[in-house]
Amino acid sequence: MTISTQLATRERTLSLLGGEATDANLRRYLHGIPGIDAVGLEQRAAALGTRSIKTTSKARAIDTIIGLIDLTTLEGADTPGKVRSLVAKALTPDPGDPECPRVAAVCVYGDMVPYAVAALGAAHSAGTDEGVNVAAVATAFPSGRASLAVKLADTADAVAAGADEIDMVIDRGAFLSGRYGQVFDEIVAVKSACVRPDGSVAHLKVILETGELNTYDNVRRASWLAILAGGDFIKTSTGKVSPAATLPVTLSMLEVVRDWHRLTGEKIGVKPAGGIRTSKDAIKYLVTVAETVGEEWLVPSLFRFGASSLLNDVLLQRQKLTTGRYSGPDYVTID
């Protein structure tokens, strides 16, 4: 995405809102969106979770899942060494099987980006479609409680270090107290901080932290707000707040993405993150994506899993399918 398309996004948003992105205009727009039938949503999500995916379909689903994973380490105890071993795992998830696909990206804190980039070496995508991306969380992750200047510096720092994707958090306090304009302006500002001097752009994922938004209606409004402000991806959670990603929440965000695609033809990505630990859960998400926005969304540029322990479970399932025997945790890495 270049700067000119970014300007086009802004023009389109302003015409949709019918004026500047003020609190009042945004409130009128977001509160004009029809509410969510919570019972119906949960029922729909539960129904999508009952599909039985077996044998060859399961094998394909598992390889798809691996290719969609943002392998994540976001701990206070992270070290360059841990990031390097994470990158090694991202490049060869199953050392015993060279056929095993690579993950989509590694997701680290901003200060770890240089180590991730160095460890990836030639395997770093660096703006191309090949290779593994480096995603960095920014804007005072996970709370988002910092001044805009700090958030922008945080973002610019990670982008300068070579991050291909920026995972920003919205100011949930501002959102919940109705200061939509502030949230909007912050996303726009962070988006412009994602631009490098050479004109290339880091993709922006906007974390809504749905566990703190309380209602599905709020999730839907926050999704619209993030997309209107120019987010390339909407992401459920930081993984630091419980509940993190749930199937109904992800479904409601996918519905927004579908509506936006119908409205403008633009494809926005979705990233459920946190709490997805088993391949069985992950397959439910694949079904939900395919049934809500279509199979063309099941590519790394439009759908990701934010997860750390999911990969191990998926690898165990993969080994079971290839060898016909149950595998165990001794046969995958300890992260």
Place this chain on the structure above:
Amino acid sequence: MTRLAVPKTYKLYIGGKFPRSESGRVYEVVSKRGDFIANAAKASRKDARDAVVAARAAISGWAGSTAYNRGQVLYRIAELLEGRRAQFIDEIVQSEGLNAAAASAQVNEAIDRWVWYAGWADKYVQVAGNANPVAGPYFNISVPEPTGVVAIVAPQGAGSLVGFVSAIAPALVAGNTVVVIANETMPLSAISLSEVLATSDVPGGVVNVLTGSPAEIAPWLAGHADVNALDLVGAGALDWVDLQIIAADTLKRVFPPENGPDAATPSLDRITGFTETKTVWHTKALI
């Protein structure tokens, strides 16, 4: 007024809970004469998989408890067996067609064996461990440690309680956790023993009891990469050589089948067979 009997449908014992088989299958348990006694769950490979997960999760707690504490917990089971002896005798009479005296003798033998093994919990390390002589100023000490998850095919012949007890007790002594396939035709003793275990101090997941066909489940456990040892004591009627070959792929410890009345006689070897030896070097002094 006539009263309808309530035929029971027993369930599996996995992770301290009593789930139905994932497959939903049950089979009829019949007496020696062919009369219906109860329904038992017919475990599938996925139940075996779940049992291994539960057993793996239980290891740190069970192996991490002190040897003395493990002995106490095991001894407590013998007490509970004693308290339920009427039920066990009744079930043995029903399913094995023995008279009450013979059934009582079997229960006595099972309890005695259990007590014998419980006593070993804080003693076998003294016998199986060693201070090795080395040419240098070091202590060199070998100690046995539990190997991990032990999959057991319980004896399938007569003596359903004593066979089951003799199969699981030695593996538990060292701190292993157990996934056991019960006697297929006479599973009642195993099921009642799992009810005893559920109300005892044994943590959930330490013993997992699967009822059903050993021929169906055993190959999955033999090939399971997260199982550390395979006790084929009751697998004489199965294709047990193949099971050994499958188990060798993941370097399991394997015990061969034993047949006849002396099968699984209590012995220290059955305890140490499920252990790994850890050897440590330590300087004697800094002079």
